[in-house]
Amino acid sequence: MAQKPAVLNHIAVYVNDLGKSTTFYESVFSLNIIPEPFKDGKHTWFSLGSAGALHLIEGAKNNQIFDRNDHLCFSVPSIDDFIKKLQSKNINFEDWAGKSGAINIRVDGVKQIYFKDPDGHWLEVNDAK
Structure with a gap:
């Protein structure tokens, strides 16, 4: 029996300023924020519909x-x-x-x-x- 292919669950993007990046992705792409389990102020999750989710994670440095x-x-x-x-x-x-x-x-x-x-x-x- 053929095994089902994996499906995309989420894409994670490491950001410097979570608030700034959340506002950017929410306003530019009209993405909807979805609940995230960590509740630590370092994550924002967005729905990408059937494609999965986009996770913004705070902590990146500005020099990349x-x-x-x-x-x-x-x-x-x-x-x-x-x-x-x-x-x-x-x-x-x-x-x-x-x-x-x-x-x-x-x-x-x-x-x-x-x-x-x-x-x-x-x-x-x-x-x-």
Whole structure:
């Protein structure tokens, strides 16, 4: 009998300032906070729907540099509407090559943008269906 494949439970992101990062992910991505068992003020958990959860964990140092290839990706219905949201929050974005304010278009037509969270973690947002 074939064994069922593993499923993603959560992604953990190590952050410097939990309050700042919680506000960022909640406001930029409209994520819903879900209960977390630790209740120690060092964790925020967000629902990612059927994909699992995003766990923010406080304690990182400010001096890390992250490679763009190591990123989280969120899909949205409209890149244009999402860009307006970023602009209203003064969050700069770029295409894969690093051109500020530009949108990358994949070979399959999916539009992508890249930007960083408050700790410098790279984020991709695309309009994949």
